[in-house]
Amino acid sequence: MSKKIPMRQCVGCGEMKSKKELLRIIRTTEDEILLDRTGKKNGRGAYICPNGECFRKAVKAKGFERSLKMAIPKEVVENLEKEMEKIAAG
């Protein structure tokens, strides 16, 4: 029997990938935007490939805003990008 791999769409490039290939960004119940490295926190989530290109595409196209249903302050975007680049760099 083959296990079904849960697929999610990157809000940057729009490609479908397995959850573990993507980073999860969530909006918490307190309306905070966080990078959820465990993938287990509660909240509305958006998925993104762990690279700067997809991140910038998503920001430009307002992909996070659409997925998370709120406006995201510029400094939050900048923090997320920094955090993401750290993860992407290993």
Ligand SMILES: [Zn+2]
């Ligand atoms: Zn992508």
